[in-house]
Amino acid sequence: MDELFKNSNTQNMFAQLGTRVGNDYVPSKNCYMILMHIYEKLNSSERSATHLRQIIGFSQLLSQHLIPMFIAVNNDNIIDILLKILVSLISPIESLMLVGENGDNSVLLGLNWMMSMSKAAWANLKAIKRIMEIIKEHMKKLSSCPAGCTNNYSISSISDCLRLIKNILHIPHEQYENTILWMFFSEQFDEIIISLIANSNRGHWAVLIIELIALIFKNQHVEQMSKQFIKMNETKKFDSSEDNESNSSSKYPKHGRHSSPEHLSELSNKDSDNDTNFKLNKIIGNLRKNNLMDEEDRSSKEAIIHSLNVHTIKDKLDSPKTKFEELLQLKLPLFPKQFNVPRETYMISYFLQKFTVCFLQNGFNTLVDELYNLLTSNSHIDTSLYFWILTYFCRFCKLNNIKLELVRQIVSFKLISFIVHEGLKISEELRIAKLQKSPNIHLKVRHLHLAIMAIKEVIKTIEFYRQTAVESPIYAHLINDLQNSGNTSPESITWAKDIKSLFTLLIRYYDSDIQIIEYLHDLIVTNHMVLSLFDAFKDYWNLNDNITAYIEKFAVPDTMYKYGLVLQNYEKNSDIVNESVLVMMHHVITKVENTTSLFQPIILKTFLNIFEKNDYMYKRWSDLIKNVLNKFLNIPHTLDCSENTLRGLPCIYEATNELLNLNNYRNKNKVNLLDTTNM
Numbered sequence: 275m276d277e278l279f280k281n282s283n284t285q286n287m288f289a290q291l292g293t294r295v296g297n298d299y300v301p302s303k304n305c306y307m308i309l310m311h312i313y314e315k316l317n318s319s320e321r322s323a324t325h326l327r328q329i330i331g332f333s334q335l336l337s338q339h340l341i342p343m344f345i346a347v348n349n350d351n352i353i354d355i356l357l358k359i360l361v362s363l364i365s366p367i368e369s370l371m372l373v374g375e376n377g378d379n380s381v382l383l384g385l386n387w388m389m390s391m392s393k394a395a396w397a398n399l400k401a402i403k404r405i406m407e408i409i410k411e412h413m414k415k416l417s418s419c420p421a422g423c424t425n426n427y428s429i430s431s432i433s434d435c436l437r438l439i440k441n442i443l444h445i446p447h448e449q450y451e452n453t454i455l456w457m458f459f460s461e462q463f464d465e466i467i468i469s470l471i472a473n474s475n476r477g478h479w480a481v482l483i484i485e486l487i488a489l490i491f492k493n494q495h496v497e498q499m500s501k502q503f504i505k506m507n508e509t510k511k512f513d514s515s516e517d518n519e520s521n522s523s524s525k526y527p528k529h530g531r532h533s534s535p536e537h538l539s540e541l542s543n544k545d546s547d548n549d550t551n552f553k554l555n556k557i558i559g560n561l562r563k564n565n566l567m568d569e570e571d572r573s574s575k576e577a578i579i580h581s582l583n584v585h586t587i588k589d590k591l592d593s594p595k596t597k598f599e600e601l602l603q604l605k606l607p608l609f610p611k612q613f614n615v616p617r618e619t620y621m622i623s624y625f626l627q628k629f630t631v632c633f634l635q636n637g638f639n640t641l642v643d644e645l646y647n648l649l650t651s652n653s654h655i656d657t658s659l660y661f662w663i664l665t666y667f668c669r670f671c672k673l674n675n676i677k678l679e680l681v682r683q684i685v686s687f688k689l690i691s692f693i694v695h696e697g698l699k700i701s702e703e704l705r706i707a708k709l710q711k712s713p714n715i716h717l718k719v720r721h722l723h724l725a726i727m728a729i730k731e732v733i734k735t736i737e738f739y740r741q742t743a744v745e746s747p748i749y750a751h752l753i754n755d756l757q758n759s760g761n762t763s764p765e766s767i768t769w770a771k772d773i774k775s776l777f778t779l780l781i782r783y784y785d786s787d788i789q790i791i792e793y794l795h796d797l798i799v800t801n802h803m804v805l806s807l808f809d810a811f812k813d814y815w816n817l818n819d820n821i822t823a824y825i826e827k828f829a830v831p832d833t834m835y836k837y838g839l840v841l842q843n844y845e846k847n848s849d850i851v852n853e854s855v856l857v858m859m860h861h862v863i864t865k866v867e868n869t870t871s872l873f874q875p876i877i878l879k880t881f882l883n884i885f886e887k888n889d890y891m892y893k894r895w896s897d898l899i900k901n902v903l904n905k906f907l908n909i910p911h912t913l914d915c916s917e918n919t920l921r922g923l924p925c926i927y928e929a930t931n932e933l934l935n936l937n938n939y940r941n942k943n944k945v946n947l948l949d950t951t952n953m
Contacts, residue, residue, distance in 0.1 A: 664693075
């Protein structure tokens with residue numbers, strides 16, 4: 275067999291895999307043996323593996339043999355090895371070779387071409403449907419296993435299918451991206467994800483599912499999704515008088531952790547033609563009304579017909595209401611008409627909105643909790659995706675009025691404690707990477723930023739439910755849990771100290787050479803939220819003295835300079851960013867009475883600019899601004915560094931007098947400033 279890979283007969287060997295007969299594919303008697311050898315060669319460390327990939331690409335083996343075989347064959351052994359080959363063939367290039375390695379440009383171009391052709395080959399509805407069928411078959415086998423028993427073969431097959439989907443979506447080929455996503459959703463991929471999360475074996479594929487969700491949403495910016503949900507909610511309110519039907523029922527498991535995936539085996543196509551036509555006309559009417567479909571858009575119409583056919587469900591676990599009855603009830607936002615955008619883009623966005631709501635209600639809580647358990651027991655799992663899924667989906671809980679009991683595991687300080695611990699670890703890794711001038715330092719920078727954003731979104735979610743979920747049956751349990759999270763137990767003391775240490779450290783050592791200003795914004799805003807959280811629970815956590823001590827750590831020139839760096843762009847900043855900066859400055863001069871830490875050119879020039887414009891910002895913060903400027907004007911200044919130090923003015927301020935042109939400022943604003951009482 276090795277000789278076949280060493281001579282010009284490789285393509286003849288590929289031809290020996292089987293024969294296409296009409297729309298069918300008949301494997302040869304040597305098919306399994308040839309597939310095994312191909313798999314071994316693909317996963318060897320030899321250079322011949324790369325050469326074989328190129329031969330497979332140029333011979334179009336994937337489209338001519340492997341995918342047709344995958345669609346037609348039912349032999350478990352062949353399907354098993356074929357799945358592994360398909361996964362290996364389109365593994366991300368970065369996992370196959372060092373992309374930046376010299377002399378590999380031709381190989382890299384060849385692999386990129388092969389990947390592009392592979393994605394085009396997978397834009398095949400029959401192939402996508404076959405992947406979904408295999409997952410459903412093995413989920414049915416898992417659900418029939420006796421308690422305490424596992425089916426490792428089914429678990430492995432499901433994992434391979436998920437890896438295959440992940441690799442398909444990972445290939446950067448925009449031309450087929452929306453088409454392939456549409457095919458996945460038309461084959462109930464959303465239902466399958468929810469059911470996989472509900473399955474008791476979810477620990478085997480939890481990481482894969484998060485990777486898949488990240489790839490599905492990679493072109494859906496979180497801010498854009500938020501706007502679409504806001505528009506959708508506004509449209510629902512506007513049309514509430516027309517549609518009073520209940521949306522309480524769902525085809526998904528109500529509580530992922532205790533649900534069964536058996537309903538996936540109950541798919542049927544028994545709806546009558548009249549019923550289907552009624553649904554079709556109503557859906558298309560809604561889409562046209564919202565500019566999601568043109569009058570003569572036949573391709574989208576055909577896709578919807580197919581979706582209606584494959585999504586007809588008899589769900590014995592829940593009410594008989596189907597997915598597309600829920601679809602009919604959804605009042606879409608009025609999307610603006612856009613040009614040069616594929617029609618599928620609107621449809622994908624539409625289905626992702628529906629999936630997001632179902633995921634928040636039925637899978638988010640369980641998936642996050644499962645991954646938390648995996649991360650705390652296995653230090654080798656990358657935490658980036660964990661931080662991302664919290665950052666991306668937490669904000670949608672408020673927008674979609676998700677009930678507290680559906681996200682209870684997320685509304686918890688244990689998540690913040692874990693993220694803070696990871697943040698401290700990542701910051702140390704970043705420090706070492708800077709010293710070593712690592713070429714991959716940007717990965718550490720991004721990882722740390724994700725950790726901060728995750729903390730911010732979890733805190734916002736906790737605050738949202740603390741203030742709004744009063745009528746929830748588990749609200750009392752939530753408040754009791756929050757109140758006890760900051761008591762004198764060793765665990766509580768540790769997380770409270772860690773979170774204060776984290777923000778003190780990261781803000782002070784912010785490096786504009788490698789970190790973007792938005793990262794500093796997120797740091798300052800999240801720290802502001804932490805202080806607000808401490809203030810809300812100070813009576814329970816005995817934090818009054820600790821809060822003052824915490825603020826003292828910010829009342830130093832280096833840290834206040836970072837705040838001034840953000841404030842200088844106050845006209846472009848969001849309100850919450852400016853509020854977070856000025857509240858901390860107010861704390862510095864009132865709680866710890868260290869005004870001199872604000873005597874810096876970057877802060878004083880900004881305060882002077884705000885004072886002269888006399889706008890809303892000044893009217894809101896006039897006491898703070900006048901107080902700082904007044905105290906600065908009343909201190910004798912000199913260009914002598916040693917004398918400045920004696921007066922509490924570090925050397926960094928020795929040029930402040932010149933920068934502010936204080937003599938003119940005194941003469942112009944003397945009366946206004948002297949009228950200000952001390953804060």
